[in-house]
Amino acid sequence: MYDWMKRHPPWHDLPSRALRLPLRLAARLIAGGPRTRGARGSGRGSRGGRSAFRLLALAFVLVALLAVLLARTTGVRADATCSVPPVNLASAPSEDGAAVVLTWEASPDCTPDEYAVYRREMEVEGARMALLATVDGSTLTYTDEDVNRGEHYRYRIRSNDLGSRSGRTDITLPEATTPEPTSEPTPEPTPEAGSEPAVQDGGAQLRSVPRNEVTLVANWGQTDASETNTAQAQPFTTGSNTLGYGLNSVEIRLVGTSSATTVRVRIFTTNTDGTPNAVHATLTNPDDVSTAGAKTFTAAEGTTLDPGTTYAVFVDNGSGGSLNGSIDRVSTTGDDGGGAAGWSIGDTIFWRASASDAWTEDNRFFVKMRIKGTILPTDSTAPTLDTATVNETSLVLTYDETLDSASTPLASAYSVTVAGTSAAPSSVSISGMAVTLALASTVIAGETVTVSYTVPTGMGATPVQDEAGNAAAALSNESVTNNTVNNEPAFDSGLSTMPTLSENSAAGTNVGMPFTASDDDGDTLTYTLSGADASSFQIVANSGQIQAKSGIDYDFESTKKTYTVTVNVRDNKDANGNVDTAVDDSINVTISLTNVEEAGSVTIAGDLAVGATLTATVSDPDGNIGSITWQWARGASATGSFDDITNANSATYTVVPADVGMYLRASVVYGDTLQGNRMANAVTNQILNTAPTFDDGSSVTFMLDENTGASVNIGDPVPATDVDGDTLIYSVAGADSSSFTFSAATRQFSTKSGVTYDYETKSGFSITLRVHDGKNGRQPERHDDRRQHHRDHQPQQPRRARHGDDRGHRIGRRDADGVGD
CATH class of the missing domain: 2.60.40.60 (Cadherins)
Structure with missing residues (x-):
């Protein structure tokens, strides 16, 4: 049940201690307590009482789990706008290695409705992050089953598919392993005199024997002692062979095992006091550890042990504690004959019941074991460069054998070019079969890289060499495979x-x-x-x-x-x-x-002339106009001061003569539902003076009898009107203007003294009468008719006076017989 909850949300996100305490308690109560050696018949009469107690314990555990879950989820509220990415994204292969399991933690800032899972297939050229799936915001894990073994994948998570993605996590799934076919067992050769015969206990695993395999050390023939189920660390010391030894297997004997037995065998380096320090190698279990007998635990190919070094065989249950079974021991020190020179099994062991316990030293009993492997032969072959690769700032030269880490060349022994430019390494390190050059600048994906190496010589030189002292050859512009992946932004x-x-x-x-x-x-x-x-x-x-x-x-x-x-x-x-x-x-x-509060505006429509009606309107972009109050004012300039016009407080205003030459301003105060009362205004252009006009049009014809004496009025007065009420000024012009007089006061033409009006000499006169008000302003057009008959009047091009009007007059004479023109 615990394993199931770890793989399924939301159980995996529960605090580990809160889960482990009730689960361990349940496991121990259901199993009936810790296993002890001794008589098994005692206590069987209380089986019914223990069953009832186990049920109560299980119920307690479930209640505790429910309380933890409620405490874990209380107060979490999903937020559809949360764009803060999750944190601590991690990836791991599934138990069978066929899927990728992602886990992450929610941001402390907010919890999204859902998480968007993005994936990039790193093996596919040009591939980019693509949306893979979405999961509920309360879920903090996702299993990607659409993957291939041995391929590299990169993942990121985005909250609500908004905002930035999380930090990335990369994983390369392990290649699928194909089990080797089981070969027919081959009997071991008859041992020589004095050697330990092969043990064929029930359950012992048969395997093919590596070439040149020998028993490096064993105490199989020593005096048997009682078995134990505690975790055991048995020190041993290797011989002095210069190149060290190859480790193939460790054989121990299991006792009292069952289907519940779990065993793990590892090789540890040791501290100065002989206690285990760090894992050196983890051995592979035989197919069956559920039956008693000698069991062979095999080391991975290429596992080696250094010469003259003390290690420890560490046997536990897989988590650092006691076994569900026992291992056999001996009670006498000493090694069996036939082992490799210089090898020995320590005369003390270290044991503990659980991983949290301190080691206890014991020199009475020792783990019964046999270690097999090979004695590495003398090497006279120089290491050969296998591959040269670079990834960002790390250039790695991998050779075909383990190198001597104590002989590391200086960085000056190498020269590197990146895209044709020198990029000297800043440091050199050796580990295993690899020489790593640290570059001062990052190599970018796609750049061409080469490396050269000059073998150091002279006193104190430290060339690249294997553990036997064979120096590697120099390199000259060796092509380097650029494995730098362009990191997408x-x-x-x-x-x-x-x-x-x-x-x-x-x-x-x-x-x-x-x-x-x-x-x-x-x-x-x-x-x-x-x-x-x-x-x-x-x-x-x-x-x-x-x-x-x-x-x-x-x-x-x-x-x-x-x-x-x-x-x-x-x-x-x-x-x-x-x-x-x-x-x-x-x-x-x-x-x-x-929204921005925008000011209203006023527009004024109408003719800017005396007597014309102007209409003001107000508009507001926000569309929130309430009550309105108007006020008209006049001023001498558009930007100067204005004086309010009495009783001019409506949207309309009629221009009066006092406005001529002035500017009019329409101001409004209106209610704005967003910002209270607001003001706006507009100012007209200058009100222009209106030119006077003749009442009877632009031309008129009068008749005059010939031989008429002086000071006789001719026709009716010629009136003119000025809407501005200005004083009018009259003048006469034209070819015949000197033949008559005109009174501005009476606006009357009359005959003139000294002029003879003789029909037979001159039958008609043409005079232009002009009127103006002495002011600038708009100039209306008037026409002058110089034809003989009024009824035949034709318009001509306008003639402008000084802000006034022209009127053409035709005066015809009648002869004495009464025939007029």
Whole structure:
């Protein structure tokens, strides 16, 4: 049940101590307490009482688990807007190695409705992060079963598929193993005299014997002692063979085993006091440890032991404690004959009942065991370079055998070129078969790399060499495989994905803060916009700053108050460093307009002339106009002071003569439901003077009898009107203007003294009468008719006077016989 809960949410997220205490208690109570050696018949009469007690214990455990679960989940509330990524993302292969198990922790800031799981298949060229699945926000694990063994995968998690992704986790699944076919058992050769005969106890595992395998050390022939189920650490010391030894197997004898028995055998290095220090090798169990007998635990191929070194065979139950079974022991010190030179089994052991206990030293009993392996032969072959690879700042030269870590060349022995440029290593280290050069700068995916090596010589030289002292050859411009993977950029965590923009913002106004991404390779990043409303904004390509765009009316009062865009980022490279334009990461952004209180405006319509009616109207972009109060005023300039006009407090106003040459202002006070009373006004252009006009039109014909004497009125007076009430000034012009007189006071033409009006000499006269008010202003057009007959009047081009009117007069004479013109 505990294993099931660890693999299924939400149990896996419970505090481990809170779960382990009741579960261990339940396991111990249900099993009937710890196992003890001795008579097994005692206590059987109380079996019924123990059964009832076990049921009560189980019920207690379930109640405790329920309380822990409720305490774990109380107060968690899902948030659909949570964009903070989870933390501590980790990956591990499933128990059978055929799937990837992801685990993570929720951000302390918020809990999303769901998590979006992204995956990148690192083995696929050009592959990018892609959405794999979504899980409920209360779930903190996901198992990816759509994977292939031996392949490399990268994962990230995003909350509600919003904002930034979590940190990444990488995993390469182990290759599938194919069990070797079981060969027919081959009897061991008859041992030589004095050697220990092969033991064929029930359950002993038969296996093929490696070439040159020998028994390195054994105490199998020593005096048997009582077995034990506690964890045992048996020290042993290797011989002095220069190249050391190959470890093949350790054989021990199991006693009192069953199907519940679990055994683990490991080789540890030791501390100065002989206690185990660190794991050196973990051995593989035989197929069956449930039956008693000699069992062979095998070491991985290539496992070696250093010469003259003390190790310990450590046998436990898999978690550092006692076994569900026992191991056999001997009570006398000493080794069996036939072992390798210099090998010995220690004359003391260390034991403990659980992993938390301290080691107890005992020199009375010793683990019964046999260690087999090979004595490594003398080596005279120089190590050969196998591969040369580089990944970011680490260049690794891998040879075909283990190197001497005590003989490490200086960094000056190597020269490296990256994309044709020298990149000297800063340090050199040797571990196992690999020489690692630390580069001062990062190699970028796709760059060409070479390495050269000069063998150090002279006193104190430390060339690359194997453990036998065979020096490796020099290298000259050796091609290096560039395994650096181009790291795709990712948007930074904590970015606000819901920025605001004030309405009426001008083009180029920044929207929130830049949407920045990070790139581990330091590549130049390119930001772009996509999504439903991408055309309504622009983005600075090298910074990720969204901005308002020219030609877009950001009006809060319209139906468009929110915009949805997607910010994309790319480093213009694929996984191998080749040029591409694929989007590497994206983040969804919702932009909201904020309302700005906008001032109202006044417009004035109508003719700017005396007698004309002007109409003022007020409008407010926010559409919140309440009560309205008007006031008209006049001023000598458009920007100077104005004086209110008495009783001019409506939306309309009729221009009066006093307004001529002045400016009119219409002011309004209106109620704004958003900001109380507001004021607005508008000012007209200058009110222009209106030119006077003749009442009877632009031309008239009078008749005059010939031989008429002086000072005789001709026709009716010629009236003119000025709506501004200005004093009018009259003048006469034309070819015949000197033949008559005109009285401005009476507006009357009359005959003139000294002029003879003789029909037979001159039958008609043409005079132009002009009127003006002596002021600048609009100049209406008037026409002058110089034809003989009024009824045949034809309009001519206008003639302008000084802000006045022209009128053409035709005066015809009648002869004495009464025939007129």
